Amino acid sequence: MRVFVAGATGAIGRQLLPLLSSTGHETIGLAGSYGAAVEVxxxxxxxxxxxxxxxxxxxxxxxxxxxxxVVHLLTAIPGKISPRRMSRDVAWTNRLRTEGTRNLLYAAELAGAKHIITEGFAGIYEPNKWIPATEVAPLWRNPPRQFAPMFAALRSLEERTRQADGLVLRVGELYGPGTIYSARGSFVCEVRAGKMPIIGTGDGIFSFTHVHDAATAIVAALNSDARGVLNIVDDEPAPVREWLPILAELLGAPPPKQMPVALAKLVGGGPGMALMNHRRGADNTLARRTLDWAPKYSSWRQGFAAELPHAAHP
Known part of the structure; x- marks a missing residue:
């Protein structure tokens, strides 16, 4: 199969292209610059x-x-994002998820491509700390103001994908090479410096996805007739109060401090508080069954340990 990958030099794309080649596919990577072309x-x-x-x-x-x-992995997310300025930091990515999606899916239709796969986000669900979200769960109706443009762009991407009879893979919090959770990533650096507190009770549930697991899910999807939406996440959604101290310990960093919600709102604004206390985890049962896929790292515990064994001394 000839597979056109938009976003070929991103964190997932760098994992996906070699994997596609090794499984017998011909790959074409979109490049917008000479440097990107060389990397492809x-x-x-x-x-x-x-x-x-x-x-x-x-x-x-x-x-x-x-x-x-055609596989759509286009993003332009900076290496460090401020929750208070989220709408500014992801503005270019929002354009890629709206205008870019429209352009790419129209081009795919003209070219006669039979498979359309796009990258969504599993953190889009209406908050509920008790039950991991399946694909039919409602989406976050009233996210923090700074998140609203990102959520609107994700909804637009999903709607256009459905209209094209494609498949949206809602990936979780990406970690691994090229992400903020890599050994030199911005989040890891903040944790190592003791600057990443647990806000309030830290009830926000994160579902993680290693970038290689996201890539293997795409390969599995190409070999299936799946359409609609699937959650591509690991098996262990976890609250911030659980996974953040373990990450700090792995890094040899100080234990995360506790920060009251009122103070967090003054320092980082409402968006940071919402992430740490209201985010909902996702369930991967349907993806496992539909794609005959399973993550290599069934839990972020194994994945972090594998990725960051020497992170305390980079």
Whole structure:
């Protein structure tokens, strides 16, 4: 199968291209710059040059690639995000999830691609700390103001994917190479410096996904007829109060301090408090059954330990 990957040089894309090649697929990676083109070639893919926000150029690039499948992993998330300025920090990613998705799926239709797979986010569900969300659970209706544009962009991406009879893979909090949870990632650096507190009771539930597990899920999806939405997360959703101290201990960092909600609102604003106390975990049962897929790291515990054995002394 010829697979066109938009976002080929991102954290998931760097895992996906070699995996596709090793499983017999021909890969084409979208590149918007010379540096990205070189990286695509090093990852074993053919290069398609275009800007995802240039509809004409993108349509030509996809058509010339003659793909059987199109995978949308386009993001432009900075290495460090401020919850207080979330709407600013993810503004470019929001455009890629709205304009970029429209352009890419239109190009895929013109090129006759049969498989459409897009990257969603499993942290989009209406808060409920007791029950991990299945794919039919309601989405967060009134997220913090700074999150609202991101959630609107994700909803737009999912709606366009459904209209194209494609599959949305809602990945969890990504960790591994190229993420904020890598040995030199911004979140790990904050934890190592003792600057990442537990806000309030730390009840927010995180579902994690290793970037390689996200890539294997994409390969499994290409070999299936799955459509709609699937949660691609590990087996152990966990509250911040549980996983953050374990991460700190692994890093040889000071135990996270406790920060009252009122103080957190003054320091980091409401968005940070919402993440730490209201986020909902996700359930991967349907993805396991539908794709015959399982994460290599069934828990963030094993994944963090594997990724960060020397993180205390980078």
């Amino acid at each position: 070639e090093l990852l074993g893919g053919e290069v398609a040059m275009a800007d995802a926000l240039d509809a004409g150029a993108l349509s030509l690039a996809v058509k010339d690639s003659a793909p059987d499948a």
